[in-house]
Amino acid sequence: MTWLKIKDAFQAQPGQTVTVKGWVRTKRDSKADGGLSFIAVHDGTCFDPIQAVARHDLSNYDEVSKLNTGCSVEITGELVESQGKGQSVEIQAHQVKVVGWVEDPDTYPTSNKRHSFEYLREVAHLRTRTNTFGAVARVRHALAQSIHRYMDELDYYWVHTPIITGSDCEGAGEMFRVSTLDFCNIPKTDDGEVDFSKDFFGKESHLTVSGQLNVETYCCSLSRVYTFGPTFRAENSNTSRHLAEFWMIEPELAFADLHDNIELASGMLRACASDLLERRIDDLEFFDLRIEKGIIDRLKMIVESPVKTITYTDAIKILESCNEKFDYEVKWGSDMQSEHERYLTEKHFKQPVAVINYPKDIKAFYMRLNDSGTDGAPADTVAAVDILVPGVGELVGGSQREERLDVLDQRIDEMGLIKDDYWWYRDLRKYGTVPHAGYGLGFERLIQFCTGMQNIRDVIPFPRAPRQAEF
RNA sequence: UCCUCCGUAGCUCAAUGGUAGAGCGAGCGGCUGUUAACCGCUAGGUUACUGGUUCGAGUCCAGUCGGAGGAGCCA
Structure with missing residues (x-):
């Protein structure tokens, strides 16, 4: 079964079965109809995350209910017109596979909360998820x-x-120097200057x-x-x-x-x-x-x-x-x-x-x-x-x-x-x-x-x- | 490099020199086709670091480190 980029899933015909893969942006739970969860998933292919609806009768619903912002998932289900406001289509999930958990949700650096840009610079490896x-x-x-x-x-x-x-x-x-000279043992010329003829390029070199x-x-x-x-x-x-x-x-x-x-x-x-x-x-x-x-x-x-x-x-x-x-x-x-x-x-x-x-x-x-x-x-x-x-x-x-x-x-x-x-x-x-x-x-x-x-x-x-x- | 401001919970911020606080996030529970959800409870702290003043320092002083805004240099 092939899977779809989320941007393509938004364009697909309702009624067909699709699979998407990505990261959980948010999850909201409801007790209606015996229990269901709304999972917003993004994969970077477009601005909007797609919403998947997971019902309590999924075999691993207890697992689904523990999902957090940042978890990676693979979701298969029927693309349907959304009953709720805020999105045109959504996925009625038949299967939600958890690919990767968030180890400690309490300290997940990009939790579902507003963060300052200054702070996000300190977690540049995760800020792309925002x-x-x-x-x-x-x-x-x-x-x-x-x-x-x-x-x-x-x-x-x-x-x-x-x-x-x-x-x-x-x-x-000002330029950055490029050199392979040993800082602790710099070769000198007779008049005491650094001898760049001994350097990698045989002369002084820099980054452009x-x-x-x-x-x-x-x-x-x-x-x-x-x-x-x-x-x-x-x-x-x-x-x-x-x-x-x-x-x-x-x-x-x-x-x-x-x-x-x-x-x-x-x-x-x-x-x-x-x-x-x-x-x-x-x-x-x-x-x-x-x-x-x-x-x-x-x-x-x-x-x-x-x-x-x-x-x-x-x-x-x-x-x-x-x-x-x-x-x-x-x-x-x-x-x-x-x-x-x-x-x-x-x-x-x-x-x-x-x-x-x-x-x-x-x-x-x-x-x-x-x-x-x-x-x-x-x-x-x-x-x-x-x-x-x-x-x-x-x-x-x-x-x-x-x-x-x-x-x-x-x-x-x-x-x-x-x-x-x-x-x-x-x-x-x-x-x-x-x-x-x-x-x-x-x-x-x-x-x-x-x-x-x-x-x-x-x-x-x-x-x-x-x-x-x-x- | 210079000027100004800042550094307290995972994050954003409070706290007259006198018991360390809130919101968000997180955990648990409640409610709801939800969507910055809502309500309740719980956990969470070497107050950047070093030294000083003081009976007592998150708070005052000095230094160090880090960040932001502005300036210079430029793209």
């Missing part, structure tokens, strides 16, 4: 699929850039902070590429928007400028929102009801309206002329603070905003120096873009890349970097250079944006953050 974390897992999967599908349809190739990097020049933050420099090489030959994988930052960041290990999508497009870049990002957000509304409306309704009201309307807004683009200079003018009181000064030439970004996207525009053409001094060396007058930009700006979204802040960071070798070299010098470290990156500008652009989209921040989950540690299965590497 409706919130089940929904997050399904939405996370759906978003990943949407991104791959969207890129594939536009003929972008997924490039698997390395996790371990020997280049010390990715320039996006970005696949961008690597993927640019594929861009300059395959035209349209992207990375989608984990990245690592060893910064001591303790916020609800940062992780030490997070996933990032980094598209890179050749023969393209900043506006092509924004169009791609805008389309990606639209595809994600549209797919989610179509494929995971059950989970979205839960997020809308219990996590953040209005999340469905927000996603509909993403589908309908394109991302609004403004220049950094205009953004500063808006911030200077508004009546909002900020803790930090608004000044052309300094980076916008979180409070400024939030004001722009949440209060002023009330939608995603792409801010472009930032002062060069606050941005990375590889961002293309604007020709004076581009989009009305002053000369000392670069073709960078940050896409800000309500609730999350910075979701996307990108730029048109500097394709002119002389300008690139000048920028490397200005920033006190070492040209030789970038030898292969510079080669791309020597041999058939092309205008190109790309961006990084934080996958967990996208999930936060689409679900309303406030803490980034609750949208990744096993969060890695300072002092957090359990599981």
